[in-house]
Amino acid sequence: MRVLQIIEPAYRATLEEQDDTVLWFTRAIRGAGAPADVLLIGTAVSYAARGQSAEGLEIGTWSQRHPPAIELEVTKLLESGARISAVTEDLEERGISARSIIRGVELLSRDALSGLFGQYDRIWKW
């Protein structure tokens, strides 16, 4: 049963969780045998951009040792065999250049989404 995870909101509690919870969940279920892929839409297309850093968070006398490493999360998912796609128009609307995209992330136009959806048995929108 092939599964497509559609992620729309970006940076949802990432500083508290030290990751994106849906990327984390996808890695977890892939580890359990689920052939799950990811489609990034809306603000979540930011996850496809290289070179992000969330280091330096300090709150009062506390400082964060392990900030979220979204690029690493995306790369690990790709290395596990997941297909990760991002919507071209959503990237363009946010000024994210195709040149800055993590290697291996596939760019798809909105017109191509229906064809993508047809390849999956289950589609879960987050």
Next chain:
Amino acid sequence: MVPAKSLTFLLMDAPYEQTRTATAFRLLDAALRLGFGVRVFAYEGAVSLASTLQKPHANAIHGRSLEEEDHPTPHVWISALVQLAQERGAQFEWVNCGLCVDERGVTEVVSGVRRGSPADFWKMASESDNTLVIPTR
């Protein structure tokens, strides 16, 4: 005695749900560092921010042990703000909405956090130089 300059914040998001939580804590931190007194009214899910029952955990997906993961817990963030305020001699007050606490069973909270009601929020806002409401969406 309320300091000459103080800010009141109303927080509404539960922990581990939204990026707004970390942003709110960064604002609280910045306000203290800029010399403002800080008063917080936690409403609805935000009362759980102060729960000392939050526990850090190991993370097999990250490949880190409990100690290595050093997972953040918002109740520790509140304590860290309390400590910063004490170091700077600044006012820091955190009030949890009492009915919200009862609904959620948030009975064990950071030392110094007290129960209150919307009337407390009104008093805090009235005595502060400005107020920022950060609602859930």
